[in-house]
Amino acid sequence: MSLYVDIRKKLGNFTLETQFEAAEGVTGILGASGCGKSMTLRCIAGIVKPDEGHIELDGKVLFDARKKINLRPQERHVGLLFQNYALFPNMTVRQNLMAGLMAEKQDKRAAEAKIREMLEKFELVGLEKHKPAELSGGQQQRVALARIFLSSPKMLMLDEPFSALDGYLRWNLEQELLETLKDFDGPTLFVSHSRDEVYRICDRVCVMEHGSSSPVIPVKQLFEAPESRAAALLSGCKNFARAEVKEAAAADKPGRVYVQDWGETLAFAKESTAEVNYVGVRSHYIYPVTGEEAAAKPENTFRCQIEKVIDDVFSTVIMMKPVNAVESEESRKNHFGILRVETTKEFWREFWQKECAGRENPQKDIWVYMDPTDVMVLR
CATH class of the missing domain: 3.40.50.300 (P-loop containing nucleotide triphosphate hydrolases)
Incomplete structure (x- = not known):
């Protein structure tokens, strides 16, 4: 039926x-x-x-x-x-x-x-x-x-x-x-x-x-x-930015997409035949990494400035801005230049003690990494 x-x-x-x-x-x-x-x-x-x-x-x-x-x-x-x-x-x-x-x-x-x-x-x-x-x-x-x-x-x-x-x-x-x-x-x-x-x-x-x-x-x-961006938004994705594919992904190699609102070129794994206008990355798929980890794995790793740390009920939410973010009215209006990163409280506590404690200006900047399989190219 x-x-x-x-x-x-x-x-x-x-x-x-x-x-x-x-x-x-x-x-x-x-x-x-x-x-x-x-x-x-x-x-x-x-x-x-x-x-x-x-x-x-x-x-x-x-x-x-x-x-x-x-x-x-x-x-x-x-x-x-x-x-x-x-x-x-x-x-x-x-x-x-x-x-x-x-x-x-x-x-x-x-x-x-x-x-x-x-x-x-x-x-x-x-x-x-x-x-x-x-x-x-x-x-x-x-x-x-x-x-x-x-x-x-x-x-x-x-x-x-x-x-x-x-x-x-x-x-x-x-x-x-x-x-x-x-x-x-x-x-x-x-x-x-x-x-x-x-x-x-x-x-x-x-x-x-x-x-x-x-x-x-x-x-x-x-x-x-x-x-699409609308579908990703309804499925719970909270990080979006305008983007342009520079090299399409294939079965044997990742593609490359320039994310203008973040000022970064990222690798992505998904093959797409549709016109791409945005990228989306889920909050729990953006990983804070140490300086040593960033040096060892530079692809899809870039630096951000921490804007705010929010203690949520069961997790820690870090609002951050890519250091190469391109400012524009559309970016500000749609929050394209801000990343929302969500981790467990335990992970953030340990990361903070290892990476940020003892700095002159702690909690100001941080490296983040996203796997190419987690970078969604969207129409």
């Missing part, structure tokens, strides 16, 4: 233009707030009508602008879990679940049997007479999921289901949701702006930026080899 989406929708100054395919399993839609993630789900569910395009689920056309096909939400058999769960506040749990069966014409005995099954499956027995306001966030989510499953959906769509929950509850519900999804045979779309959620929950991912979607890729590829 698979989903095919190719739609366009204009809303004021915003244009949604997205195309992707999703097979069985969990496909993440990752993007910042306002990029069109939720609107995409609403178009698939039939709540919002696209201006143009085509939506097809398991060979059944849900929407086609040219053929004037636009099935009602009840005819699409698509389950959408809203951020706030959209439970009826004046109804009990049982009544909310019964609403999930209203579209299916069943006799009362069959309906009651299905509701009992869902009450047990989602651990809601004993809460049948409670209203949503009397339930915890986790219980509300389980009611909403149970109601969706009662409608026998062919696919699931989860719209940031953990966004309103605190960290501890979010983790527990995530584990419950993963168990639920194991028993579902159809495709699932999981919308989130959290890279961590997408990494843990999804098999594949589609990145959305300003209403446009990228091709669906394996989720690990997003973190190991993103293609």
Whole structure:
């Protein structure tokens, strides 16, 4: 079973233009707030009508602008879990679940049997007479999921289901949701702006930026080899700079890229056919090194001035500026000339004692190294 989406929708100054395919399993839609993630789900569910395009689920056309096909939400058999769960506040749990069966014409005995099954499956027995306001966030989510499953959906769509929950509850519900999804045979779309959620929950991912979607890729590829600055940013990379490839990488040798905002030419390992405009390096892949280590391994090693040392909860963050950084308005505006380096507290403490203690002006400059395999060239 698979989903095919190719739609366009204009809303004021915003244009949604997205195309992707999703097979069985969990496909993440990752993007910042306002990029069109939720609107995409609403178009698939039939709540919002696209201006143009085509939506097809398991060979059944849900929407086609040219053929004037636009099935009602009840005819699409698509389950959408809203951020706030959209439970009826004046109804009990049982009544909310019964609403999930209203579209299916069943006799009362069959309906009651299905509701009992869902009450047990989602651990809601004993809460049948409670209203949503009397339930915890986790219980509300389980009611909403149970109601969706009662409608026998062919696919699931989860719209940031953990966004309103605190960290501890979010983790527990995530584990419950993963168990639920194991028993579902159809495709699932999981919308989130959290890279961590997408990494843990999804098999594949589609990145959305300003209403446009990228091709669906394996989720690990997003973190190991993103293609664009937007994708790398969403995957958690915090260091970017403008760049120009001087020599392309090949299977047997690294390429070379001039990073103008850092004033350095770096080696990189990834082969790329796309136009390169930026480099990106993750904070924990930039390594402070001693002067002796820098002399022994000069490639991709350069000197920086330390701007600030931040004691974070579980790590030490060092903000630094390459000594050859080229100042410009764009560089300052986008923080291209500043590096964020993250290490363990123990490493930084030992490094400081070995390399910086005893200097006339300690904590002013430092050598850093980045492996060519960790230098990402991006469009």
